[in-house]
Amino acid sequence: MRLNCSVVYINYHVTDTITYVHHSYIAMSIRLYPCTDNTANLAMLIDVPQETFDRLDYIKEQCQEEYSDWIDEYLERISDDKELLKADNFKTYGWSIFDYPTDSEYGDTFDSDFALKLFNSARNKIVSEHLKPWQVIHLSSGLRWC
Numbered sequence: 001m002r003l004n005c006s007v008v009y010i011n012y013h014v015t016d017t018i019t020y021v022h023h024s025y026i027a028m029s030i031r032l033y034p035c036t037d038n039t040a041n042l043a044m045l046i047d048v049p050q051e052t053f054d055r056l057d058y059i060k061e062q063c064q065e066e067y068s069d070w071i072d073e074y075l076e077r078i079s080d081d082k083e084l085l086k087a088d089n090f091k092t093y094g095w096s097i098f099d100y101p102t103d104s105e106y107g108d109t110f111d112s113d114f115a116l117k118l119f120n121s122a123r124n125k126i127v128s129e130h131l132k133p134w135q136v137i138h139l140s141s142g143l144r145w146c
Contacts, residue, residue: 030105032122033094034140041139046090046127048083056087086127096124098145108144115143 034045039053059077063070078084100121109115115137119125128136137143 029097030102030145031094031096032098032118032143032145034136035108035110035142035144036140038141041141042087042090045131045136045139046086047130048087052083052087053091056084056091059084090127093124095119095122095127098122102145106144106146108142110142112137115140118143118145 034042036042039057040050042053043050056078060070060074063074063077067073078088098118098121100117102118109118112134116133119133119136125136131139
């Protein structure tokens, strides 16, 4: 098996070939999130108790105060609570990647029709399946992608 690898050096010298990377591969990390920071709305979006995001923020603040390398401790403290894990996952990944085209790699929209198209193309919209799509858009106060 022969591999066609390309190396780009820091001083901008390029080896003899450059492998083409399709734009959808690059855009794969662009994820869809709600615009709201209202923790009650966020909780409704993913069907967890209302105080879940406040608890998550409190635990994160505690860990940041107690540890310089706080992430491992934070993950340990939330690891046994499925609602906290679900909330942390949603804060980190949102509804995940989406398939509807946008003009930029990051942005937001408050247009309900466009937001519905984005949401309906999201890969992890299942976390909000207990709601109708228009309810998701309303609770989200618009959608952002980055």
